[in-house]
Amino acid sequence: MKKTLITLAVLAAATGVAQAQSSVVIYGTVDAGFVSERGGVNGNVNKIDSGIASASRIGFKGTEDLGSGLSALFVLESGFGVDNGQQDVAGTLFNRQAYVGLSSKTAGTVTLGRQYTPWYNTLSKVADPFAAGYAGSAKNLFPANTTRTSNTVLYTSPNFNGFDADVAYSTANNGQESLVSSKIGRQMGASVGYANGPLNARLAYNTTSNETAISDAGSARNWLAAANYDFAVAKAYVAYGVNKGLNSSTRNNGNVNAFNYISAKTSDDSTTALIGATVPVGPAGTVMASVIHVNDKSGLNADANQFAVGYSYALSKRTSTYASYAKISNKNNAGYTVGNNSNAGTGDKAFNVGVRHSF
Template sequence: MKVLKATILMGSVMASTALHAQSNVQIYGIVDVGVEYVNKAQVSSTGTATGSLAKVTSGNAAASRFGFRGREDLGDGLSAVFVLENGFSANNGTLANNGRLFGRQSYVGLAGKFGELDVGRETTPIFDFGALYDPMIPARFSALTLDAAFASRADNAVRYAGKFGGLTLSTLYSFGFDSTIVNGGQIPGAFQVGKETSVNVNYQLGNVLAGALYDRQNGTSIATEQNTDERMALGISADFNPVKLYAAYQRRNTRTAPITATTNLFWVGVSYNPIPAVTLDATAYSYDPAGPSNRTGMYSVLGSYALSKRTDIYTVLSVMRNQAKAVMALDGTVNPGDGQTGLQFGIRHRF
């Protein structure tokens, strides 16, 4: 009997150890904080006076965050996966993403030879597209300044991602992309309200990567469910190590029945790594909404120097040029037609 008990106990310990060995959880994150200066920031919402603004800011080169990611081996090449990712402002310790605890990502799913299928709050294929084809992203003075959707997440989402040779695919369907509205857009009998459909397809051929994006969001109430916000984009990059070139075009159609407004966004960029510790990124953008004198040009440069594998210091310079009616700003608010220059210095640590 003693031998039997000892055998059972040893078996239990071995089983527990085996299960532990098949699972892992990782804590990770980025802390990014620096000093920012911009000129011609509007002093008053009704006045024309402008002034310079200097402040400490978080997430200049990459948004500050911490998270937990885990994977459990289920056998036969199948794994359970999860991610819980929090965004915060390192300059004051407050939560980002409208105060959500895990506002950047919170999902669980299954991964295997078929790819990965996840359910929860997740980054969109628009996010994927921007990260692949704009060398300035995830810096703030990037395509993010001109279209915040390049950092978008969707609530109540089902997402699939897979790789098949040189082809990669990410696709998402959300039952209600914004839970800050009533019912998160999930209203009984209103099957179009708050829905988002998105897909990004990319193909790698040698040193060239090319991709296409389609994304569509419906209005977030029964009264606006026929309204749509639609994005279509094409991108290409070519890697000539240590130089990498980028170009992308996005067409956005915003329909508020019966009117559809179109915005065109185009950029070209370059990334250069002269030595392993130094990275130089630069992108020129053309932002062209419908209507006369609304065009904006933006030109951004980022330089970083790695102090270690985890820590780097950086500087970002960006210049915004608005036509007479345009009011795009790097930070704050500008008067119509005013340009703006922004400069950032900071330190970023990854863990």
């Protein structure tokens, strides 16, 4: 009897160790609100929208300790619309993120699959006081071609006294590259950053091949330098992007003619600059503001300015309410629209108010 009890105790302890070394977490965000858009060709648009501040999603992530500082990891993440309950991209399952990899405490992390680009992580996590969400999202004016890539190998270095770097490589993996050229659909990117105390600064680069089976139009090249500094009473943000080559300045709305004119072609030579701030208000409130300017150097001078302000109030650690407003001034038939984290918008002005819950 005593031997049986000892055996059961040993098995229970071993099971507990195994569970501690491996974990799977279900997480997500449910975000919805009211959106009012003005200035577009369809007039005033009022609607219930999903993913305004942060895209609504459900995901699974897990890690397994392999010993000697090495671990396995995975992420599977799917987006959906709270307003209609549908997948945000029809016919897909884990359209937002889907990757697996190995991580070493001393050598860094390698992941394979569908992932965010280093350029987009710099924009959303370092450059934008709206974190790429709300009406003031920097995605309204910054290039829209560098968010995620499929078939990607991403290496992220360990942190060395505040410094870190990452490098990404991806291909279209559609069969054409093996028959014609390995450059078809190829994207490459990298970033390096420094974060220590109140300062967070990062420099990112992304290049996308324009080659097809019948032509080669070079590549789209995007540079982005961004920084924010926390002064305690406010956090200041600044960013500057350089965009060169065909498709280097694609618009969030896909260059749809959203206004009562034919939108100017997207530039193959432009810069995008941002200044902004977040200001804590009381124990749970935050004011957000930014100004963004697009300078089209292609000769069309299809410039644009965006002015945005927003407010978020944390009801708890997981739930917040928010309101935001943004206005874009398009020049020389530039066709930028005010959207949010998940949708491109229909006009040059938008107001939204909503609630976000994370779990």
